[in-house]
Amino acid sequence: MTQGAIEIENLSKEYPYGFLNLKKKMSLEGLTMRVEDGEVFGFLGPNGAGKSTTIKLLMRLIFPSAGTARILGKSIDDVSMHGSIGYLPEQPYFYDYLTAHEMLDYFARFHGLTANDRSARVAVMLKKVGLDTAKKIQLRKYSKGMLQRVGLAQAILHDPQVVVLDEPMSGLDPLGRREVRDIILELKREGRTVLFSTHVLSDAEMLCDRVGVIVGGKLRGMGAPGELLDMKAQGMEILFELSGVPGNLPLLTKATRTGERYRAQLPETELYEALDALKAASARILLVTQIKPTLEEYFMHLVEADRAQASAVEVSGK
Amino acid sequence: MRNVQTVAANTFREAVRDRVLYNLVFFALLMMGAAILVGQISIGIERDVIVSLGLTAISVIGIFIAIFLGVALVSREMDKRTLYALLAKPVKRWEFLLGKFFGLVMTLTVNTAAMAAGLYIALWSVNHALLKSDTYVLVAVYLILLKLALIVALALLFSCFTTPFLAILFTAGMYVAGLLAGDLRTVHGVELDPGTLRLMRGISYLLPNFENFNVMGAVVHGRGVSAAIAWQATLYAILYIAIVLMGAAVVFSRRNLK
Ligand SMILES: Nc1ncnc2c1ncn2[C@@H]1O[C@H](COP(=O)(O)OP(=O)(O)OP(=O)(O)O)[C@@H](O)[C@H]1O
Ligand SMILES: [Mg+2]
Numbered sequence: 001m002t003q004g005a006i007e008i009e010n011l012s013k014e015y016p017y018g019f020l021n022l023k024k025k026m027s028l029e030g031l032t033m034r035v036e037d038g039e040v041f042g043f044l045g046p047n048g049a050g051k052s053t054t055i056k057l058l059m060r061l062i063f064p065s066a067g068t069a070r071i072l073g074k075s076i077d078d079v080s081m082h083g084s085i086g087y088l089p090e091q092p093y094f095y096d097y098l099t100a101h102e103m104l105d106y107f108a109r110f111h112g113l114t115a116n117d118r119s120a121r122v123a124v125m126l127k128k129v130g131l132d133t134a135k136k137i138q139l140r141k142y143s144k145g146m147l148q149r150v151g152l153a154q155a156i157l158h159d160p161q162v163v164v165l166d167e168p169m170s171g172l173d174p175l176g177r178r179e180v181r182d183i184i185l186e187l188k189r190e191g192r193t194v195l196f197s198t199h200v201l202s203d204a205e206m207l208c209d210r211v212g213v214i215v216g217g218k219l220r221g222m223g224a225p226g227e228l229l230d231m232k233a234q235g236m237e238i239l240f241e242l243s244g245v246p247g248n249l250p251l252l253t254k255a256t257r258t259g260e261r262y263r264a265q266l267p268e269t270e271l272y273e274a275l276d277a278l279k280a281a282s283a284r285i286l287l288v289t290q291i292k293p294t295l296e297e298y299f300m301h302l303v304e305a306d307r308a309q310a311s312a313v314e315v316s317g318k
Numbered sequence: 319m320r321n322v323q324t325v326a327a328n329t330f331r332e333a334v335r336d337r338v339l340y341n342l343v344f345f346a347l348l349m350m351g352a353a354i355l356v357g358q359i360s361i362g363i364e365r366d367v368i369v370s371l372g373l374t375a376i377s378v379i380g381i382f383i384a385i386f387l388g389v390a391l392v393s394r395e396m397d398k399r400t401l402y403a404l405l406a407k408p409v410k411r412w413e414f415l416l417g418k419f420f421g422l423v424m425t426l427t428v429n430t431a432a433m434a435a436g437l438y439i440a441l442w443s444v445n446h447a448l449l450k451s452d453t454y455v456l457v458a459v460y461l462i463l464l465k466l467a468l469i470v471a472l473a474l475l476f477s478c479f480t481t482p483f484l485a486i487l488f489t490a491g492m493y494v495a496g497l498l499a500g501d502l503r504t505v506h507g508v509e510l511d512p513g514t515l516r517l518m519r520g521i522s523y524l525l526p527n528f529e530n531f532n533v534m535g536a537v538v539h540g541r542g543v544s545a546a547i548a549w550q551a552t553l554y555a556i557l558y559i560a561i562v563l564m565g566a567a568v569v570f571s572r573r574n575l576k
Contacts, residue, residue, distance in 0.1 A: 059406045062574040079410050087406035093399050095328070097335040109324045110407040154403055 003073050004034035005162050005193035006041075006058070011067035013053050027053045029217045030067070035195050035210075040188050042204035042211035043197035044295075046303055050217040051197040052090050055166050059087050071162055083111060086160035090167050090197075092151030096140035100131050100150050103139060104157060111158040125153040130179060144171040152180065156187070163187055165196035169203055181207060201295040213299060215306040221298070228298055237265050239287040240278055249281050265291065321413040322420065329391070329421020330428075338387065338425060341379055345433050348375055349440040357444055364444040370538040372437035373458055380430055380466045381493065384422070388473025389485040391418040396575055397482075405575075412567035419474055419563060426466050434459045451540040457548055458537040464555040465531035469493060471559045472526070475566040478573065496528040530554055 013028040028050040035041040043051050056062045058069055060076055074081040094103050104122040113121060126132050129149040139147065148171045155163060168184075169177045177200075184207055187194050198204055204211050205225045213221040221228060238251075241260050251274050255264035262283075266274055271288070278285060333339070352371050356364040392415065395401040404414065437455065442448055472492050476485035502522035510518075530551045533543045 056402075056575070059402070061402055061405060063572065080408055082406055082408040085406070087403065089399065089402040089406075091399075092403060094403065095332065095400055097332055106324070106328055107403070107407060110321060110404075110409050112320075151403065 003037070005037045005039070006035040006069070006071050006195060008033050008054070008058075008069045009067055011054065011057060011069055012065050013050075013057060013062065014065045026217050028057070031214070031219055033212055033219060033222060035193060037193055038188070038191050039209045040184060040194045040207055041196075042208035043195060043214065044199075044201065044204055044211055044299060045197075045214035049214045051214060052166055053217075054214070055087075055090075055164055055195075055197065058164060083158070084161040086155035086158065086163045088148075088151045088155040088163075088165040088168055091170070092147055094139050094147070094150060094154075097138060099136050099138055100126060100142075100153075101135040103150060104154055107154045108157055113158070121157060125157055128156075128183065129153045130176075145173060145176055148172055149176065152183065156183070160192070162193045162195070165194065167198060168196055169198060169200055177203070201299055205295045211295070213302050215303055218306075220302045220306065225295055228295070235265055235267050235291045236271050237263065237287075237289050237291050238271075238274065238278070238285065239263050241284040241286060242281065249277055249283075251277060261286070321409050322417040325409075325414055325417020326419075326421040326424060329418050330424045333387065333422070333425040338383065339429060339432075341383065342429065342432050342436070345375055345379060346436055349436050353440045353443050365441065365449075365540075366538050368437070368440050368444055369455055370534065372433075372440060373455070373462070373534050373537070376430060376433045376437070376459060377462050377465070379433070380426060380462060381469060383426060383429065384466045384469040385473055385486055385489050385493075387422055387425070388470040389477045389482050389489065391422055391470075391474060391477065392570070393477045393482040393485065399575070401575060411571045415474065415478075415567055415570055416563065419470060422470050423467050426470070427463060430459060430463050430466070449540075451542070454533075454537045454541075454543050457543045458533050461531040461533055461548065461551055464551055465528055468526055468528075468531075468555050468559055468562075471562040471566070475562050475569070478566045478569040492526065493528060496526040499523075499525040499527045500529045526558055527554070 009032055011028060011031040012026065014024040014026050017023050017025050031050075031054060043054070045051050053062070057064050058071065058076055060079065069076045071081055071085060095106075098106065101122060104125060105118055108118040108121060126135050129152055131146065131149055131153070134142070134146060139150065142150070148168070152165070152168060155165065165184075168180050172180060181203065184194055184196070208225060210222065210224050211228070212219055240262055242249075242262060243260055251264050251266070252262065254266060255262040264274075268290075275285065275288075349368075349372060352368060356367045395404075401414075405411065434456065437459075438448070438452070441452060441455070469489065473485060473489040476488040480488070499522045502518050502525075533547065536543055
C-alpha cells in the first residue's frame, strides 16, 4: 500500500469539564482516515463537529487522548516534519505590532531561508494574496479578511508539501473566495496535498477530490462528492402547461401550480406513465430534468440522521 | 539555536514597539529630581542618597517589568492564539520558550543599562567627578540584572501551568519568600521541634535566595564587592534559571493550547 500524505488512526480527543473537571466530553471519537498524496480533501461538518479539533491535533497544538497520526510518513510528534507542512489556523491572529511584510519575514526565518530568498518569497506571497499595497501597515489595522489573507500567505510561504487550512474562505469577500479557490487549485496542480475544512459546500463540491463529513466527533461519510451524491435516491421533475380545466390527472395531486404552469416531482420509474397521461390530457411538456441532490442535501441528511440517533439514545437512556 | 535567536529578537522588537522602554522617562525624572534635591541639602551624603535611590529604582522598576512581562510572554501568545501559526513551523516548543526568555532578558538588559547610565550621570552631576568606589555601582547593577533574569524564569514557569493572574501572584510570592529565605535558615526557635526546623531549613534552600544578589549596603557606603561574591551569584543564577526553565519546558511541551 502506498503511503498517504496524512494518515489518521483512531484519533480521539476528550475535554474535561464540569465540577473539578471530573466529566469528560468527547470532541473527537476514533477518527480513522487518510488523505492521499496530491489530493484535495474537504472536511465538512456543522459547528462544533470536531473539524478544528482534528486539525489542531494534527498540528500538535493539542494532544490526543488516544490514537496516532502520521503526516508524510512521519509521526505528528516529529516537529521536523513541520518544514514541509503549512497551516492556516481558524480565525487567524498574528502579532499585531508587525506589518504583513515583517510577519512573513519572521515566519520565513524558521524555514532557514537566506535573506535574499526571504525577501523574494515574501514579495511573491504578498502579491499572490493581494496584499501588496498593504504590506507596510501594522496587522492591528488589518480587517478580518486581510488577516485571513496574510494567514494563507504564511501557510504556503515555504512551498509546503501538505497544506492544512481551517476554514480558508471565512471572512473573505467573493473576490477573495475566488482567489483562495484558485490558490487551492494551483497547489493541487503542483502536486501538493490540501486538507481544508469548510462550511461552504459549493466550495467543497467544486474543489475536492474527496470529502469527509464529520458530525458530533464521528466521521459519518467519506468519498468523492459525485459518488456520495449517487448514493441518495434520485427522482425526476416535470414542468408542463395545461390550459383549461384539468381532468382527473393523478399527477396533479403532486404538482405545484403557478398560473397555467405545473411543476411535479416523481420517482424515475413512474416517469413514462406520467408522460403518457400528460400527452393524453394534451398538456404541453416544457422540461423534464433529473433531480440532482447537492452536497448540501447529503450533508443535511447526515446531520439529521445524527440528531435522530442522539435523541433516540436520550430516550432509551431514561 | 537560530530559532531561539529569531524568537528572542522578535520578543525584543515587541517590547520596544509596545513602548516598554518608556519607563526610562520616569527613571530619568526621578534621578533629576533627586540630584537637584540633594544638591540643595549638601551635608556630605549626596552620593550615598543618589546611589541607594538609583539602585532601588533600578531594582523595583526591573522587578515590575520582569513579573508582568514575564508572565505575559507566553500567556499572551496562548490567549491571542498568535502561537498557533508559529508552532506549526519547524520550531520546538522549548525553543520558543527559550527565545521568549532571552528576548525579555535582552529587553531588561537594555533597560537596566540605560538606567545605570542615568545613575552615573546623576552621580557625576552631584560630585562633579566619578570615584573609584563608583565602579562597584556597576557590579550592583549586574547583580540586579541576574536577579531579574531569575524572576523572568520563574514568571515563565508559572505562566506555563496557571492563569496569568495567579502566575503574577505566585511569582511575586516567590520573590518575597526568596528574600526571607535567609531568615528562615537562621531561625533559632526554642519552642520549635527539630523536625519543623529541618523542614524550614530544607524549604529555605529550595527557594531562590534573592539576598545573594543584594550588595546595595556595601555599595552605598562605598565599600567594595569581592569578585567571589559576584561569581557565586552568577553561578547560582545560571543554575537556578536552567532548572526553572527546564521545568517550564517540560510543562509547556505537553500543554494543550485552547
Ligand atoms: N478547549 C476546549 N475545551 C473544551 N471543549 C472544547 C475545547 N475546544 C473545543 N471543544 C469542544 O470540542 C467540540 C469540537 O470543536 P471544534 O472546534 O473542533 O469544532 P469545529 O468542527 O471546528 O466547529 P466550527 O465549524 O464551529 O469551527 C466542540 O463541542 C467544542 O465545544
Ligand atoms: Mg472550527
